[in-house]
Amino acid sequence: MQAEQVLVAGLIEVCRATIAENADHLCALDRAIGDGDHGTNMRRGCEAVSAEGESVSSLPFPDAVEKIGLTLVMNVGGAAGPLYGTLLIEIGRELRKNGEKADFSLVLKQAIDAVARRGRSHAGDKTLLDVLYPVHAALAKRSPLGDVARKAERSANRTAAMKAMRGRAAYLGDRSIGHVDPGASSCALLTTAICRYLGEHRPQ
Amino acid sequence: MQAEQVLVAGLIEVCRATIAENADHLCALDRAIGDGDHGTNMRRGCEAVSAEGESVSSLPFPDAVEKIGLTLVMNVGGAAGPLYGTLLIEIGRELRKNGEKADFSLVLKQAIDAVARRGRSHAGDKTLLDVLYPVHAALAKRSPLGDVARKAERSANRTAAMKAMRGRAAYLGDRSIGHVDPGASSCALLTTAICRYLGEHRPQ
Amino acid sequence: MKKFMNTAETMVAESVEGFVRAHEAFVVFGAERKCVRRRHLTSGKVALISGGGAGHEPMHIGFVGQGMLDAACVGHIFTSPTPSQIIAAIEETDTGAGCLLVVKNYDGDLMNFEMAIEMAGDRHGLDMIVVSDDIETSRSGDGRGRRGVAGTLIVEKILGAAAERGMPLAELKQLGEGLNTRIRSIGVALNGVTVPQTERTTFSLGPDEMEMGVGIHGEPGHARQPFAAADAIIGHLCETIIADIAVMPGTQALLFVNGLGGTPPAELYLAYASARRIIEEKAIPIERSLVGTYVTSLDMQGLSVTLALLTDEEIALWDAPVATAALRWP
Amino acid sequence: MKKFMNTAETMVAESVEGFVRAHEAFVVFGAERKCVRRRHLTSGKVALISGGGAGHEPMHIGFVGQGMLDAACVGHIFTSPTPSQIIAAIEETDTGAGCLLVVKNYDGDLMNFEMAIEMAGDRHGLDMIVVSDDIETSRSGDGRGRRGVAGTLIVEKILGAAAERGMPLAELKQLGEGLNTRIRSIGVALNGVTVPQTERTTFSLGPDEMEMGVGIHGEPGHARQPFAAADAIIGHLCETIIADIAVMPGTQALLFVNGLGGTPPAELYLAYASARRIIEEKAIPIERSLVGTYVTSLDMQGLSVTLALLTDEEIALWDAPVATAALRWP
Ligand SMILES: Nc1ncnc2c1ncn2[C@@H]1O[C@H](COP(=O)(O)OP(=O)(O)O)[C@@H](O)[C@H]1O
Ligand SMILES: Nc1ncnc2c1ncn2[C@@H]1O[C@H](COP(=O)(O)OP(=O)(O)O)[C@@H](O)[C@H]1O
Ligand SMILES: [Mg+2]
Ligand SMILES: [Mg+2]
Ligand SMILES: [Mg+2]
Ligand SMILES: [Mg+2]
Missing domain, CATH: 3.30.1180.20 (Dihydroxyacetone kinase; domain 2)
Known part of the structure; x- marks a missing residue:
């Protein structure tokens, strides 16, 4: 297997395992201000991706990422499916467009903006964007992977203070304040898992 | 007012008061082996009779008793309405048929048999008949009113040991054993109230 | 106990009132609200009447209308309606071919419907069919018979359609009794x-x-x-x-x-x-x-x-x- | 938690299976059970499609049939169906006049239906109407709009009847949007x-x-x-x-x-x-x-x-x- 294929397979597995471990916690967060299924939704998506793992990791890296995004869209449903799906589809497409020399932080920025358009949402709306934007900022200034992960975690925790403006939590108005956003939390968990994996397997 | 009219009005009131006081208890008994409404049913009947009290007590005694029975039938519903109604309608009719010289214990026997036919039931089926038959027996051998009342109470308590063969409790089979029958209990309560009233107002 | 109600005393009456208002195309109250009956009766058809305690809604009032019941009487909660209500239903719906009363097999219901028949039988052609579909209560084998439960709907639908086709009272009863055994x-x-x-x-x-x-x-x-x-x-x-x-x-x-x-x-x-x-x-x-x-x-x-x-x-x-x-x- | 179910994973599928079997005169499963659709489609009529998370039954599958929806997609419990399901419904029911998708106003539902439109829009005439009748969620005035709840039934009934009469896609959308404001x-x-x-x-x-x-x-x-x-x-x-x-x-x-x-x-x-x-x-x-x-x-x-x-x-x-x-x- 090529290094890239191993990398994709490893990332798929590490994401699956992280979500499986934290699914109950994510559901609990979603119960507080949503409908209690975010962990279940994410797990279903990761399992669908895992099931296609072999065929996916044989693709060129950009195609693999896009395919993973499409698998998420077609299997998750809810808000998480289109959001995480759009993120990965766009990363894949941008990577392909920009070829070998792609600047990942620019690619990520394009993809995050696509997520924001998809969700008609902005920074500060108490969603996974409130983790994605800070992660992008950290990558843009070339912070070490450990710092990126810590920033993701901190950003997720900061959503507790926010009033939700998008997603189901928005219907609660002020009652959404005081709870961490489930999507932000899953996003931080995945960021941390990915950073750790890359740190161990692909030292910068 | 004639003595008989006073008597009818007094009996109506004493029965109403007894049932009102014990309605919750009768419902509790009915909850255990029936549908929990026997107290409510009996109270509704007594209130309907009370509401007609004046016009009823102006009638000749047999007509008054029959009218009370009809009022129960037309207002109570459930099992209690037709049973108590039939009892009083038949007592009234038998009294009228036999005129001044009627032997009350024979009259009562006819009426109890009519109740048994109405309910397709027998002694030992765990119903109000298991109070009515012993009350008749006591009256037939001219026991003092206090003894009649005590016999009614004891008979009601004895239904606890019986397996219900009629009414809703019958659907429970053996599970009906160990509970006093609500209809037997209301019948004993009414018998006691009537005996006490007669003892005080019409010493034998 | 959290229920949408105002007082226990008025609960049944308010609920039936809501039912009648929501379905005024099908039903109207009988006189003094003693029963709920079809808005339009079919002259010369056997009237099919049922009833029972409240607490089983939509049965039976929800089955009143073309092709099913002509009238239904609602008692207090879990309490059979009185003969006075049943007689009112008979008087409002008998258009000459008599009435078949569909009764669930409970002593209370049986006795009230029987008394109604005794009281009104001289003025109307009346008969009764007893539904007893509940298997659990047949087990002890005491011959008390079974309770009437959900199967009542099936009996009322099929008899209702037969009555609509002009089947006379005696045949309806026979049809219902055969059905009840199955x-x-x-x-x-x-x-x-x-x-x-x-x-x-x-x-x-x-x-x-x-x-x-x-x-x-x-x-x-x-x-x-x-x-x-x-x-x-x-x-x-x-x-x-x-x-x-x-x-x-x-x-x-x-x-x-x-x-x-x-x-x-x-x-x-x-x-x-x-x-x-x-x-x-x-x-x-x-x-x-x-x-x-x-x-x-x-x-x-x-x-x-x-x-x-x-x-x-x-x-x-x-x-x-x-x-x-x-x-x-x- | 006492529910009539076997496993949480199979609950929705088993329930929808029961629904389809109980109502086979009206509905059939679409391919791979991705949607439930009318047994008989009307050629040349705009297809009306809806869907949403499970847990709201009988909505929407209970509204599939003559005069209402052509197909409905059922997601997991409280989770919007996926674009894959919605596209399947579109492909099964578009008989040439296009499809109107009736969506309840939730971000998840909106995004999945929008992605389906993006993915299938080149092959089908598609449009979407968003129902948002829940007054409580309009109060904070943040312009997020209201949730779509029970009023969806009314929109689906009225649009369904209009589609049946041959109303074209653009007019249906207009009718639905006007209705939604009232x-x-x-x-x-x-x-x-x-x-x-x-x-x-x-x-x-x-x-x-x-x-x-x-x-x-x-x-x-x-x-x-x-x-x-x-x-x-x-x-x-x-x-x-x-x-x-x-x-x-x-x-x-x-x-x-x-x-x-x-x-x-x-x-x-x-x-x-x-x-x-x-x-x-x-x-x-x-x-x-x-x-x-x-x-x-x-x-x-x-x-x-x-x-x-x-x-x-x-x-x-x-x-x-x-x-x-x-x-x-x-
Ligand atoms: N419009 C939106 N824009 C961005 N993120 C959103 C939006 N709506 C929801 N989210 C994110 O999705 C998460 C909820 O996902 P999930 O529970 O899987 O879906 P659902 O809300 O449909 O049940 C939220 O915590 C939030 O982070
Ligand atoms: N077939 C019957 N024969 C004699 N008594 C009966 C019969 N059915 C019921 N009863 C009596 O009626 C009582 C129940 O009355 P009630 O609770 O008012 O009516 P229901 O059972 O219709 O709710 C029983 O406790 C029993 O004493
Ligand atoms: Mg959720
Ligand atoms: Mg009772
Ligand atoms: Mg009762
Ligand atoms: Mg959800």
Whole structure:
């Protein structure tokens, strides 16, 4: 297997395992201000991706990422499916467009903006964007992977203070304040898992 | 007012008061082996009779008793309405048929048999008949009113040991054993109230 | 006890009032609100009348209308209506061909309907048919007969269609009695119910218990069992039914899964899927189906399964048009 | 958590299977069971498609049939269906005149339906209408818009009838959007619900509490209040609605009292009586009524009140024939 294929397979597995471990916690967060299924939704998506793992990791890296995004869209449903799906589809497409020399932080920025358009949402709306934007900022200034992960975690925790403006939590108005956003939390968990994996397997 | 009219009005009131006081208890008994409404049913009947009290007590005694029975039938519903109604309608009719010289214990026997036919039931089926038959027996051998009342109470308590063969409790089979029958209990309560009233107002 | 009500005393009257107002195209109140009757009677047709205690809605008022009942009498909660109500229904709906009274097999109901017949029989052609489909109550073999439960809907639909076609009183009674021998129901409850008048639960179940063999009056059933998977529960219900009913070759069945008041449609459909699988495995073909909340026990969580073995003629009568609040097809 | 189910994973699939089997005269599964569609499509008619998370049964599958939806997609519990399901529904039902997708206003639903349109828009004429009738979520005024709840039934019925009459896609969308501005709903819950996957209650209420302004996903509402008499609760709901909707002279209203899953018909009718009294006191004439359990939140005890102000044409479309599992009239 090529290094890239191993990398994709490893990332798929590490994401699956992280979500499986934290699914109950994510559901609990979603119960507080949503409908209690975010962990279940994410797990279903990761399992669908895992099931296609072999065929996916044989693709060129950009195609693999896009395919993973499409698998998420077609299997998750809810808000998480289109959001995480759009993120990965766009990363894949941008990577392909920009070829070998792609600047990942620019690619990520394009993809995050696509997520924001998809969700008609902005920074500060108490969603996974409130983790994605800070992660992008950290990558843009070339912070070490450990710092990126810590920033993701901190950003997720900061959503507790926010009033939700998008997603189901928005219907609660002020009652959404005081709870961490489930999507932000899953996003931080995945960021941390990915950073750790890359740190161990692909030292910068 | 004639003595008989006073008597009818007094009996109506004493029965109403007894049932009102014990309605919750009768419902509790009915909850255990029936549908929990026997107290409510009996109270509704007594209130309907009370509401007609004046016009009823102006009638000749047999007509008054029959009218009370009809009022129960037309207002109570459930099992209690037709049973108590039939009892009083038949007592009234038998009294009228036999005129001044009627032997009350024979009259009562006819009426109890009519109740048994109405309910397709027998002694030992765990119903109000298991109070009515012993009350008749006591009256037939001219026991003092206090003894009649005590016999009614004891008979009601004895239904606890019986397996219900009629009414809703019958659907429970053996599970009906160990509970006093609500209809037997209301019948004993009414018998006691009537005996006490007669003892005080019409010493034998 | 959290129920949408104002006072226990007025609850039934207010609910029936809402029903009549919501369905004024089909029904009107009889005089003094003693019964609910069809808005338009068909002259010369046998009138089909039913009734029973409140707490089983939409039964029976929801079955009043073209092709089913002519009138229904509502008693207090779990309490048979009085002869006074039943006589009122007879007087309002008898257009000359007499009335058939459909009575569920409870001593209270029987006695009240019988007294009504005794009191009004000199002025009207009257007869009565007693529905007794509840299998659980036939077990002890004391000959008390079974309770009448959800199968009553089937009897009322089929007799209603037959009456609409002009079948005379005696034949209707015969049809109903034959039908009654081929209908079996059995129920399971996940909780007891609270009778509003007393604010007490009729029985209470732990979080992992269920009550097997319940009827529709909050009475306990024949056994308390540990709660189980749907297939196990429904399997037990279906097998009890099949063991009790004489299935002939060529038999056609109607399968009816009925919610007891607090069970949502999604669970009823899941139970139906399970029941249908199990019954078809026994080579009994399901030709007609009904799934929904039709015969309730206040807000009880639970359901009943009813199996009816029907003749071709009865299937045709089941399919005949009906226009009531609860059942409607062209 | 006592529910009639086997496993949380298979619950939705088994329930939908039961639904399709019970109503095979109206519906069939689409390929790979990605959607439930009408058994008989009408060629050249705009196809009306809806869908959403499971847990709201009989919505939307119960509205598939002549005069209403052509297909419905069922997601996991409280989770929008995927674009893959929606595209399947489009491909199965587009007979040439395109499809109108009826979407309840939730970010998840919106995004999945939008992605489906993006992915299939080159091969089909597609448009979307978003229903947002839940008044409680309009209060904070953030412009997020309201949730779509029970009013969706009214939109689907009226658009379904219009599509049946041959109305083209663009006009249907316009009709639906106009209608959506004149429908308001608000809900109250007496208990939280348990999502089977997690076996946890979304919120829990004391024996004397209720939750005002709930939606249909077990989310908490805007305020917890002491439980009260029906007239007080329904009065609050109705007054909130009337204060938010522009009632013109000559307006005709449809009043819809909807059970959330665990509330029995008798209580819904009592609530309807109360709502009707209160609304008529405000001189709003109720021309049409619907009372029943149509748009649920699993087994939630509670109800919602919906008021729709309709034009003559919309009333005629409401009255037009419909033949679905949940709504049926000639
Ligand atoms: N419009 C939106 N824009 C961005 N993120 C959103 C939006 N709506 C929801 N989210 C994110 O999705 C998460 C919820 O996902 P999930 O529970 O899987 O879906 P659903 O809300 O449909 O049940 C939220 O915590 C939030 O982070
Ligand atoms: N067939 C019957 N024959 C004699 N008594 C009966 C019969 N059925 C019921 N009863 C009596 O009626 C009582 C129940 O009355 P009630 O609760 O008012 O009516 P229901 O059972 O209709 O709710 C029983 O306790 C029993 O004493
Ligand atoms: Mg969620
Ligand atoms: Mg009783
Ligand atoms: Mg009773
Ligand atoms: Mg969801």
